[in-house]
Amino acid sequence: MYLRYSLLRSARAVQRCHPHSRLAHTSTTTKHTPPTTPCKQYLEPTHTAALTSLSQESKSVIDASAKYMLPVYARPGFVLSHGKGSYVWDMEGRKYLDFSAGIAVNALGHSDEGVAKILGEQASKLLHTSNVYHHPGATKLAELIVELTRKEGGLGLDATAGAKIFFSNSGTEANEGALKIARKVGKDRGGPSKSRILCFENAFHGRSMGALSVTSNPKYQQPFMPLLPGVDVARINEMAALELITNETCAVIVEPIQGEGGINYAQEEWLKAIRKRCDETGAVLIFDEIQCGLFRTGKLWAHSALDSECHPDIVTMAKPLANGYPIGAVLMRDAIAETMTAGTHGTTFGGSPLACAVGYHVLSRLSAPEFAQQLQESSDYLQARLARLTEWFPSLLEEQIRGRGMILGLGFKDTSIPAKVVNLARERGLFVLTAGSDAVRIVPSLNIGKEEIDQAVDVLESVLEIVTAESVA
Numbered sequence: 185m186y187l188r189y190s191l192l193r194s195a196r197a198v199q200r201c202h203p204h205s206r207l208a209h210t211s212t213t214t215k216h217t218p219p220t221t222p223c224k225q226y227l228e229p230t231h232t233a234a235l236t237s238l239s240q241e242s243k244s245v246i247d248a249s250a251k252y253m254l255p256v257y258a259r260p261g262f263v264l265s266h267g268k269g270s271y272v273w274d275m276e277g278r279k280y281l282d283f284s285a286g287i288a289v290n291a292l293g294h295s296d297e298g299v300a301k302i303l304g305e306q307a308s309k310l311l312h313t314s315n316v317y318h319h320p321g322a323t324k325l326a327e328l329i330v331e332l333t334r335k336e337g338g339l340g341l342d343a344t345a346g347a348k349i350f351f352s353n354s355g356t357e358a359n360e361g362a363l364k365i366a367r368k369v370g371k372d373r374g375g376p377s378k379s380r381i382l383c384f385e386n387a388f389h390g391r392s393m394g395a396l397s398v399t400s401n402p403k404y405q406q407p408f409m410p411l412l413p414g415v416d417v418a419r420i421n422e423m424a425a426l427e428l429i430t431n432e433t434c435a436v437i438v439e440p441i442q443g444e445g446g447i448n449y450a451q452e453e454w455l456k457a458i459r460k461r462c463d464e465t466g467a468v469l470i471f472d473e474i475q476c477g478l479f480r481t482g483k484l485w486a487h488s489a490l491d492s493e494c495h496p497d498i499v500t501m502a503k504p505l506a507n508g509y510p511i512g513a514v515l516m517r518d519a520i521a522e523t524m525t526a527g528t529h530g531t532t533f534g535g536s537p538l539a540c541a542v543g544y545h546v547l548s549r550l551s552a553p554e555f556a557q558q559l560q561e562s563s564d565y566l567q568a569r570l571a572r573l574t575e576w577f578p579s580l581l582e583e584q585i586r587g588r589g590m591i592l593g594l595g596f597k598d599t600s601i602p603a604k605v606v607n608l609a610r611e612r613g614l615f616v617l618t619a620g621s622d623a624v625r626i627v628p629s630l631n632i633g634k635e636e637i638d639q640a641v642d643v644l645e646s647v648l649e650i651v652t653a654e655s656v657a
């Protein structure tokens with residue numbers, strides 16, 4: 185099938201990819217000579233099921249999955265066995281470079297030794313208590329999140345303002361909690377009719393009934409109608425949204441950078457206008473930073489980079505907080521938190537000693553200045569290499585790379601291409617994700633180095649060569 189490429193796979197082409205790898209081992213200040221042509225080293229698939237017949241062990245996992253597990257995921261035909269750093273291996277021993285990081289979760293990569301150590305130590309000390317009792321881990325992590333937010337800029341916190349945390353087990357539950365809190369604030373401020381919620385097209389907030397009701401995507405919503413009443417839907421960056429924020433609105437929920445929806449930015453001026461309208465009407469502004477927060481953009485919050493005039497009342501977070509151990513959280517200004525009293529909300533598992541110990545460890549490392557510096561350098565390097573793709577493949581790609589930090593997207597002109605790119609990349613040992621209908625999402629671990637970046641972009645270059653050749657054939 186890829187015969188036509190065999191001629192292209194000359195020694196020269198292979199050599200052209202190698203200098204990237206050599207550079208990976210040099211200091212980050214080393215001057216990089218950018219490649220002048222796309223890499224063609226990965227034109228042939230290396231990781232398809234057809235190449236290596238599956239072991240009995242893998243087959244029995246896949247068969248058992250079909251027999252016993254709800255078929256809500258369309259998984260590829262291999263079974264993951266273990267991981268280290270940015271790499272994972274399947275049960276056949278094939279190695280994959282994971283630029284999906286468990287959907288923007290494994291900020292410190294797979295099998296991190298520090299995380300494993302904390303997990304072991306805390307599990308053998310105090311794993312779960314329920315929220316009936318105090319334990320030091322939750323307050324320690326809550327203090328770290330609030331004080332980092334004050335220091336790095338977020339939630340409009342100044343030196344004197346306070347904030348409170350509620351811990352959940354997932355992003356969906358964090359959003360569910362945020363919506364409930366906003367509903368209660370709405371009732372306090374405007375009575376029972378102040379209950380409407382404004383959300384946005386292409387947003388993703390989760391799959392529970394409340395979170396799903398504000399995830400305006402027919403594919404997810406249609407089978408489960410009726411959902412929450414009183415939800416309005418607008419488009420990000422369109423001023424018409426302001427008209428939907430009325431005295432009956434209790435909450436506006438928005439991702440500062442839409443992740444699942446396509447790596448789309450909410451513009452600062454638009455967010456300021458939304459903030460102002462929320463203040464005029466007494467609506468609570470919720471930023472869902474479950475995917476874009478916690479240093480994925482290079483800063484604590486995606487909104488840390490923005491003027492405090494557009495900061496929210498509530499921020500929700502989850503994914504990387506404990507590097508893959510389940511945890512989520514709702515962070516809110518004191519003025520919002522005061523409506524919540526004992527018994528108004530709760531969870532059995534949320535904020536367990538184990539989840540919080542891991543969260544504290546992970547967040548302490550992510551917030552170290554040298555980590556941010558390294559992340560910035562890697563992000564600059566990755567973006568520079570991705571920018572070449574837009575020059576080399578103008579018929580396929582938009583001119584600009586979407587996103588910032590380590591939440592990046594390649595926007596495609598033809599919506600049939602992103603899923604194809606994800607599959608072709610996986611068949612060459614690289615995990616990336618789609619985003620929305622028209623983008624490939626690149627959300628690797630935050631501690632990746634140049635070597636991984638070079639390998640990933642080399643694979644993408646080869647894949648785009650294939651797609652280009654197919655589209656002109």
Ligand SMILES: Cc1ncc(COP(=O)(O)O)c(C=O)c1O
Pocket residue numbers: 287354355356357359388389390391439443444472473474475476502503
């Ligand atoms: C922005 C955003 N909000 C909410 C969620 C739901 O989080 P979880 O899957 O942890 O429930 C996700 C998950 O992808 C997300 O990206």
